[in-house]
Amino acid sequence: MPYTQDKPPLPESSDQLRARIPGWGADLDPHDRPSVPRERFDPGATGAHWDFPDRQPELHPRERSVEHAQLTPVFGTSAPLHGLSGSLRRLAYARYSEARAAHWLILIAADRVDAAGSHVRSVFSAHPDxxxxxxxxxxxxxxxxxxxxxGSRRVDVRHxxxxxxxxxxxxxxxxxxxxxxxxxxxxxxx
Known part of the structure; x- marks a missing residue:
């Protein structure tokens, strides 16, 4: 489970992993690792007084990647999704993994739709673009x-x-x- 102070248990024991993966555990001996003093797991030294942080209330549905089971305990709410661009963003997060190009291409298209909408709104405002x-x-x-x-060799001349x-x-x-x-x-x- 994410966001807890305890390390998750290993799915397999060290002996099972060593038998299955050649070379696994080569750095387990603390004498072979110079960074061991810094890697001590001491939850009390961090000053954290909680097992799981208090969650920020989700007043409006937030976009969340399909890879994650839940939202982070704290998330931004300054720019809520709206209009066609918001619908595109919801589609990208609900349907496609972050590892897929379609996810990112839809998000780029949503940005372009949002920019076009901002330009249209500015025409009807007191201070147009x-x-x-x-x-x-x-x-x-x-x-x-x-x-x-x-006459220079700058790259931006090409485009x-x-x-x-x-x-x-x-x-x-x-x-x-x-x-x-x-x-x-x-x-x-x-």
Whole structure:
């Protein structure tokens, strides 16, 4: 059981392991191991006065990997799951092991969905995002961005054309889509 002060019992005895695994237990003799004084198991020396820590109440369901039987005694609650990105995260944790690529790819997709949702929400807020300053396009023009990389052997020069697509294209598509929506609304109102 996790989070207890006692060491879990070995599933097999030392003699059974030594018979089954060649070389097992080669470092059991304390005289052969220089770190033995530091490895003394003394639960009283830690100052822990509990056998199992008090659990934080789980007010809302939390994502938990399928590898773990329970949540850790304390967990973060500052950013609860919400919307489509929260549904994707729940799917990743409920269905796939952390050892699977699908788990991590779904979490990356959830991050992208959350970022897109934040951009959409910022359009309708009092302080919308400014893509010229926040993506670094303005700094490229005013602080010799390209000149600092031209003729050098920097690695980021290779993916510079892709940066324009990855960073700039979503903004161009969003502005173009918004213009089409506004245009169709104006035509309907006439």
């Amino acid at each position: 400014n893509p010229l300053t926040e993506t670094g396009i303005r700094a490229e023009l005013t602080h010799h961005g390209y000149a600092s990389r031209a 510079q054309p892709a940066d324009v697509l990855v960073v700039g294209l979503p903004w161009v598509l969003a502005v173009g889509g918004s213009a089409l929506v506004v245009r169709s609304l104006v035509r309907r109102l006439r």
